[in-house]
Amino acid sequence: VDFVNPRGFLEKFPHCYPNQGWRPVAAFQDVTVMAALGMGFLASSLRRYSWSSVAFSLFLLVLGVQWALLLDGFLENFSNGKVVIRLLSIQLATMSAMSVLISLGAIQGKANLLQLAVMVPLEVTAFSTMRMVNRRFLNDHANMMHIYVFSAYFGLTVAYCLSRRLPSGTQEKDRTATSPSLFAMLGTLFLWTFWPSFNCALLNDPNERKNAIFNTYYALAVSTVTATSVSAWAHPKGKINMTHIHNAVLAGGVAVGASCHLISSPWLAMVLGFVAGLISSAGAECLPVCFNQVLGLHDTCGVYYTFSLPGLLGGITYIVLLTLQISWTKNSMTGYQVLYSEALRMALASNALCLVFSLVSGFLTGLLLNLKIWKGPHVTKYFDDQAFWKFPHLAVGF
């Protein structure tokens, strides 16, 4: 019998996967569920974009993952002419690609498929470069948690560059409807349920991972209560605004991201969630008018108050916690010494770097996407909605 053990085949062309037990598979799956199902449906509440937002999200996610894998492979895991792909590599690539999906929330309706496909490698490269620079200052987890601030500002800057070209009549396109709104709620609930997995995905110490799961859960819980209460309280008849729920509910998870493994008391996570929910709800109520009139910037899905502001709050919290930690562990230091300690300077530097990187790379990307070549006669805007359903079968001959 010449049946050959496939393991021999594998040994000849080895594919180095260290045996890591079942946990990484589950963690990888959770992140993929968040990216494909959660982020895909989160932005589907607008009546005219519901279908395209889901389909485009999947397309951009997949493009982004592949680009991030290549980038990571050639820059990091390149040895002896071979690129070694680990399960963790795909997980990291999925998390990097989620930056594109967050940015998409601001750009939706302003760019066609070609422009978005061009944006993906640019944003993923910028994000990976920022993470590579920041690696000198921060560990993997804190580094990845810049994703919220980075991608929100990146998306907003790109949207700012693109938005002037929009025709009038956009108000009509902003309309939400019940059924899409339920789909958006589905996306929100997927993100809500799996956010603890996202925030703990890059932590290796089991204690830190447990801490991250707990604190993310507390912050999400409190920001949900806050968002619902504020929304009901702000309306003259005690009614709830859909957009508050879709977005503010998640603000807690964003705010607690960077420091979720450091927070030792549930109360702190809950206070963070409360403040994040408050900021996010207030932003959803007040910012659109200000943004639209003052800046001429149209933030389609509320990326600014869902990710930017809570993300900045998270960055500040991380710095404050680090300061307290340093001052507690080194009692001999004076306040002056604490403020100028290296760890603190590094955290500050990395946050500043993240902001600068996102704004500069977003601006350059926006300029590039404004070129005429992406808008030939045959590349129409994707938001004439009738386009997205054609009758698949001609059904003759019965």
Next chain:
Amino acid sequence: VDFVNPRGFLEKFPHCYPNQGWRPVAAFQDVTVMAALGMGFLASSLRRYSWSSVAFSLFLLVLGVQWALLLDGFLENFSNGKVVIRLLSIQLATMSAMSVLISLGAIQGKANLLQLAVMVPLEVTAFSTMRMVNRRFLNDHANMMHIYVFSAYFGLTVAYCLSRRLPSGTQEKDRTATSPSLFAMLGTLFLWTFWPSFNCALLNDPNERKNAIFNTYYALAVSTVTATSVSAWAHPKGKINMTHIHNAVLAGGVAVGASCHLISSPWLAMVLGFVAGLISSAGAECLPVCFNQVLGLHDTCGVYYTFSLPGLLGGITYIVLLTLQISWTKNSMTGYQVLYSEALRMALASNALCLVFSLVSGFLTGLLLNLKIWKGPHVTKYFDDQAFWKFPHLAVGF
């Protein structure tokens, strides 16, 4: 370099999480998926409540989890002035909070957000108190499985107290529609898929856990077949009724709950599933008319035939199995002795206690919620549906 190991920070403020491997995280996640996605969408089939039922479910779930955590922390895990929160605590709290979501099915459309927010701590406290009393008789699993009967009767009693104040014209509000019905089906399928995880969540012995998974799966499978067949058979043209599928499909999981770890033969679980599916379908067909006309009670989402009746069936099965087990293991006992054995008396007592507790606490809660203070001029009923979508962006200045 003054970079400090975060573990030092953690050691200073310890947060006691015993290392429990990956299983508890997965079990906790499954329960959260059931509560947030499953219960949230289950009740979304009514045309006018689809959006609010999903948003309210999340709000009530989160409120309930936090209250249950506090309650559990101060009553159970309070030592040396510190509350110790474990992953299991959050899982237990989520399961307790699901009692509110089950009750919500009966109350939906009869109470505003403020009334519901008041109901949450009352119901969770009543349920936790009942479990604490019952702990003397039963193990954790059997104790938690009273959730179906308790929360269904609690919700029905509250609905009975509230329903007299309803304006006429409610028929119109009962209408279902295709798209929400698909959302309800989504909720049903989430519950269906993860119900085995729910029923085995509190069992520690691996053998018992496996038994629970298998038997729940069998019962769910058979009740699905039963519900679909009965529904097609009952209709003169062989058509299927949506509500039968939404609810009766789950009856098997409810009925098998209390005794799922004791059942040794698949046939028994399948018979239970069959009877539960039959009871539930028959109830869905006949009970609403009777309830509405005789009792003046409007059970919006069919909590009575989805949870009450199969739950009672499950309680009886548990007692019968226990009796058989006692009579088999103690051959010397006479029938008289068996009936008066302590284990049996305890199971009977706990079931009676559950019924009494739910009715009394539900009645008191209903009376409290009927007070005028919850219905000020600015706290309107939440079921004028137009309220729930406002146009989020004003979109000017392009």
Next chain:
Amino acid sequence: VDFVNPRGFLEKFPHCYPNQGWRPVAAFQDVTVMAALGMGFLASSLRRYSWSSVAFSLFLLVLGVQWALLLDGFLENFSNGKVVIRLLSIQLATMSAMSVLISLGAIQGKANLLQLAVMVPLEVTAFSTMRMVNRRFLNDHANMMHIYVFSAYFGLTVAYCLSRRLPSGTQEKDRTATSPSLFAMLGTLFLWTFWPSFNCALLNDPNERKNAIFNTYYALAVSTVTATSVSAWAHPKGKINMTHIHNAVLAGGVAVGASCHLISSPWLAMVLGFVAGLISSAGAECLPVCFNQVLGLHDTCGVYYTFSLPGLLGGITYIVLLTLQISWTKNSMTGYQVLYSEALRMALASNALCLVFSLVSGFLTGLLLNLKIWKGPHVTKYFDDQAFWKFPHLAVGF
């Protein structure tokens, strides 16, 4: 105290579940999620079948699982008059039952509930028989991966037998709509996310399992990019066709199925995904017209280009890889010897067997379902859609 340890009860009536850790539970859950949520919603895009396709899928899945369990129990695991059910048995049964769900895509709208219920045991038996015959040639994984080709051709043959009886006016029934299309996208995304779990479910070697996860992911990613690009490129205005996305996105997972554990280089998986996406998109564009006019065959949900063609591609790839493997490991063999080696002959034989089995059993089933007895006066077609929502509560007496 006469409280009895339930373990004693279990020991008396043992239910043999080997302790297999947490992985099998997760794998089983993933497969159930794919079958219930993924396959259920995948076919829901047609406006008139959305509700019934979801409800029928669950019914058929559950029937199929039970029949497959019985079949497997009596034929395989029958010892000492006892049927031993393992978690793996249920997982295998779920995978077998998915063959019915794949076939359903072609039959949808052509059969009533009774006919479908009759089809379930016939198809599951045929599929199990084929697997039993093939077990002499192939391992469990490669054997199960024939599911795509088998069930697609089975479904198409049944549809061919049934389709002549269809009344005219079917075009109208093919219409898709936005909201159901989003549900179909939900099904697609569930399948997309959990497909790696499906393809690796029956592999025992951790290395092979990891390989399968990676390669399935690569193939899915590339086929998603291909499908979206082709769809946008084929449309004169650069718009995306919903059906392309729903189906072609999954073609990569189908094509890579049989050989996913053998492929050593990501490039090969990606090329497979690319070709599969291309074939599937081209098929979606061209085949319906040809099928409808030439063959008089109406493939409702595009089973032919989603499962048949990529499945055949996967079968050919498996044979080619096996040939290369044999020629590499046995350098002394001539090309003639390689082509006539036993392993290769076995792979070829199993593929041919699968095709023949599916066509013959599908044809016989189709003839049987065409009998008049399944269409009595009271068994109407299930696709008069108004039937599926009745007003559940009469709501009087308030």
